[in-house]
């Protein structure tokens with residue numbers, strides 16, 4: 001907290017449409033009286049110094065100190081050898097759980113109704129460790145590491161999340177028929193932790209079957225927990241079921257810090273044109289408020305967003321509206337001020 | 341060919357509902373005058389001998405000799421150390437390309453209309469080689485191998501398939517941002533082969549983005565080619581878009597042999613009850629007829645199936661019909677005999 005008694009939160013506005021949608025969040029949070037002071041940090045999209053530090057240590061230290069950050073989209077670093085900034089951030093801060101709730105929003109012309117899913121993704125190991133090499137010319141080997149430690153942590157997180165959010169069912173998603181040792185270990189840990197949570201209904205599904213099921217009957221599913229790569233795939237699929245990444249919140253949770261982010265791209269084609277939809281970053285911000293136990297603020301803003309979308313008040317173009325970033329932001333603020 | 345001038349084809353009826361749906365195929369093929377003599381082979385669902393050979397060498401040799409096989413669903417082998425029979429078959433016969441066309445069938449109550457997708461999946465390497473070990477207690481390593489040789493083969497197959505089937509667009513599906521060497525090599529090979537096919541529009545998409553796209557606008561997509569595991573996931577997702585595995589054909593193609601299969605399960609709960617839907621095996625059989633250049637027979641049977649489904653004539657329960665395996669089979673045969 002700062003001198004005014006506000007919580008300090010690191011803000012990484014990101015690139016492309018990042019600054020515009022971050023402005024929208026700041027305005028809406030201010031209108032809702034959220035007791036936050038933002039500590040803004042720049043992240044670079046390519047090497048700015050010889051060491052190639054795109055994420056400066058000041059940025060990392062700010063997040064460590066504040067324990068909470070909100071982030072807009074980052075550009076993919078250009079040039080060989082640079083790893084994704086997202087992956088680096090998750091790794092450096094040991095943000096072991098990626099959480100993506102996907103819920104149908106009324107007012108959006110959707111293929112599916114009543115979707116209400118949560119993907120919990122192991123966020124630090126698996127295929128994302130960058131362990132690869134060329135065995136002989138023309139043959140590459142990519143290594144997927146799964147550890148009991150990380151599996152137990154993500155399993156515990158998933159079951160605790162279910163209890164906290166009053167969710168009833170968890171599916172462990174895997175391909176243990178093929179990766180008996182890797183995904184097998186993952187399932188073993190889930191089963192172990194499951195024993196401590198007898199009120200949660202636990203089952204298992206292969207990742208291919210899971211994706212088919214999600215395309216056919218997403219309404220039958222509730223929470224899913226899975227290793228890194230499957231989580232990447234399944235969470236994007238779930239986002240597709242409710243209208244895309246422009247509408248989905250995401251959080252990366254660690255023991256020492258948590259980073260909430262809009263997982264869509266930087267949309268360079270519309271950057272700076274006041275056309276960007278801030279919803280994903282806003283909803284990620286609300287997840288952050290819940291995480292900070294500022295539940296009332298989170299609910300107020302979330303309801304204002306849902307009502308604005310349901311009434312299709314100045315929606316952005318991606319939602320087939322004729323509004324803009326600023327008009328949509330004003331529409332949300334109006335509802336917060338009128339408490340509707 | 342045998343003495344009557346018929347083509348010899350190996351038939352692996354498989355387990356559970358396998359025998360019933362195989363019977364349906366045999367009856368319908370006979371009604372259509374398909375010049376095939378079936379060579380039936382049993383595959384065991386658990387070790388029947390000390391060596392644990394579930395797939396006997398006679399079976400493998402039969403397929404090698406006939407070069408073509410049709411297979412029903414196999415049970416997953418029980419017990420540690422047994423690999424999936426499907427994977428073993430693909431590997432032993434070097435069936436390097438898995439092909440799964442998914443097309444909306446009229447008469448099925450579907451979420452999506454006008455889906456017409458083809459997944460081409462590398463079928464021999466990647467995560468499916470069974471290369472895994474425990475590094476230290478509590479840490480497993482699964483190795484994904486990608487070779488230039490296999491990538492070039494599947495890339496060539498995909499572009500040739502596009503030309504042969506008059507398809508215009510291919511998407512290379514990958515996660516090369518994370519697996520730069522592995523999936524990077526895959527993309528490199530696709531780009532190389534693409535240069536020889538200037539009439540095909542080639543693009544690339546990350547597997548997560550691809551799945552989201554398929555959930556949102558599958559109609560915009562055409563052909564997709566990808567490494568083994570992504571192919572497993574994406575092809576099941578595509579099946580979900582058109583009503584599930586009960587309606588999707590699949591072929592495993594190699595240089596020396598090809599095995600066409602129903603990719604759904606053995607459905608032990610309804611086995612022997614005359615309730616199983618033979619459509620997936622029938623459509624796989626039609627793919628096989630195309631492969632054997634028996635195009636007229638393939639088209640006749642396919643049209644009869646599509647018409648039967650469109651008119652909802654004795655559909656099985658999974659399609660919300662009140663028919664049965666035998667009644668549906670008779671309905672298809674009636675259309676073949678009446679040439680409608």
Ligand SMILES: CC(C)[C@H](C(=O)O)[C@@H](O)C(=O)O
Pocket residue numbers: 084086087232263517518548
């Ligand atoms: C940018 C990329 C490395 C990242 C991932 O694969 O995790 C993204 O797709 C995501 O899901 O946040």
Ligand SMILES: CC(C)[C@H](C(=O)O)[C@@H](O)C(=O)O
Pocket residue numbers: 177178208424426427572603
């Ligand atoms: C049975 C299993 C090993 C197989 C696979 O993963 O390839 C199946 O899911 C398939 O797609 O044919």
